Amino acid sequence: MNESVCKITGLTKVYGRKKVLNAVSLTLEPGKIYGLIGQNGAGKTTLMRIIAGLSYASEGTLELFGVSGEKNLEHERQRIGCMIEEPALVPRMTAKENLRFYRLMRGVRDERVEDDLLALVGLRDAGDKKVQDFSFGMKQRLGIAVTLIGDPDLLILDEPLNGLDPVGIVEMRNLLINLCVERHVTIFLSSHNLPELYQTATDYLIIHYGRIKQTFTLAELRERCRHYLHVNSDQPERMMQVFAEHLPTARCRVLPDGSVNLYEYPDQETVAKLLFANGVVVTDLSVSGESLEEYYVSIVGGKNNVC
Numbered sequence: 001m002n003e004s005v006c007k008i009t010g011l012t013k014v015y016g017r018k019k020v021l022n023a024v025s026l027t028l029e030p031g032k033i034y035g036l037i038g039q040n041g042a043g044k045t046t047l048m049r050i051i052a053g054l055s056y057a058s059e060g061t062l063e064l065f066g067v068s069g070e071k072n073l074e075h076e077r078q079r080i081g082c083m084i085e086e087p088a089l090v091p092r093m094t095a096k097e098n099l100r101f102y103r104l105m106r107g108v109r110d111e112r113v114e115d116d117l118l119a120l121v122g123l124r125d126a127g128d129k130k131v132q133d134f135s136f137g138m139k140q141r142l143g144i145a146v147t148l149i150g151d152p153d154l155l156i157l158d159e160p161l162n163g164l165d166p167v168g169i170v171e172m173r174n175l176l177i178n179l180c181v182e183r184h185v186t187i188f189l190s191s192h193n194l195p196e197l198y199q200t201a202t203d204y205l206i207i208h209y210g211r212i213k214q215t216f217t218l219a220e221l222r223e224r225c226r227h228y229l230h231v232n233s234d235q236p237e238r239m240m241q242v243f244a245e246h247l248p249t250a251r252c253r254v255l256p257d258g259s260v261n262l263y264e265y266p267d268q269e270t271v272a273k274l275l276f277a278n279g280v281v282v283t284d285l286s287v288s289g290e291s292l293e294e295y296y297v298s299i300v301g302g303k304n305n306v307c
């Protein structure tokens with residue numbers, strides 16, 4: 001079945017006079033891990049809360065598993081597991097008691113899920129330990145186990161990597177990939193840890209000031225990140241003038257040392273000839289690749305971006 005897991009059209013959320021989500025449209029397809037990227041306050045949590053039914057849109061439509069309408073959505077949301085901000089765990093209860101509590105709340109009869117889920121998130125030996133004695137990473141993993149009660153088809157995780165140490169991050173990555181590959185869970189997660197997201201997600205969405213600025217797959221990211229032209233010269237300011245005059249549509253990023261990464265440039269030779277013809281001595285002209293982090297900055301702009 002090829003039905004989308006989530007389809008959003010023209011979604012807007014207004015708080016007071018502020019539009020925190022602005023005409024957001026996106027589709028989440030089954031079997032993928034979507035990484036939602038955006039700076040603080042971009043609207044990531046708000047978007048996730050609306051999909052999860054914890055908040056309502058001011059405008060726009062939301063479809064889950066092919067159905068829309070609030071009444072139907074309420075039913076379909078049983079197929080969603082979500083952890084938005086800190087996992088809601090009861091510190092004085094053990095891990096197993098927490099799972100039991102949520103299992104009963106969700107009306108799942110089979111108590112074997114408690115042990116199964118503890119094993120799945122790597123907490124098999126910590127089931128009888130009180131959550132107040134858990135490390136942060138253990139709480140995050142137990143939080144994920146809670147979201148998996150009821151065998152969800154869509155998992156929404158807001159900053160699940162926050163506060164994890166390097167080992168915890170790798171464990172979380174393996175867990176998420178395993179859930180997607182083995183259990184066919186679609187995952188929608190947000191994170192500021194872009195190097196990690198690069199290794200975990202299959203698809204990306206960049207949200208900027210409440211708007212979806214770009215969506216792309218990992219393959220597209222690799223393709224786009226493969227080439228940019230790094231140009232250095234002995235006259236950085238003159239070089240920028242030449243680019244502004246002759247390559248007005250080229251995207252570029254100025255690095256702190258005055259060198260420039262050019263994206264979507266005509267071709268290497270044209271750029272070299274252009275600079276030469278305008279009396280700029282080029283000291284470096286090389287094609288390189290970039291990271292997700294650099295790509296993100298080139299899309300949303302940073303203080304070093306001038307065009």
Ligand SMILES: Nc1ncnc2c1ncn2[C@@H]1O[C@H](COP(=O)(O)OP(=O)(O)OP(=O)(O)O)[C@@H](O)[C@H]1O
Nearest residue numbers: 015016018020038039040041042043044045046047
């Ligand atoms: N209940 C609320 N009332 C008023 N404004 C809100 C409310 N919730 C969020 N906002 C505002 O909406 C904007 C988006 O917030 P949101 O938490 O969705 O951003 P975010 O991308 O998740 O940021 P972060 O990376 O810091 O978690 C922010 O400007 C925030 O102040």
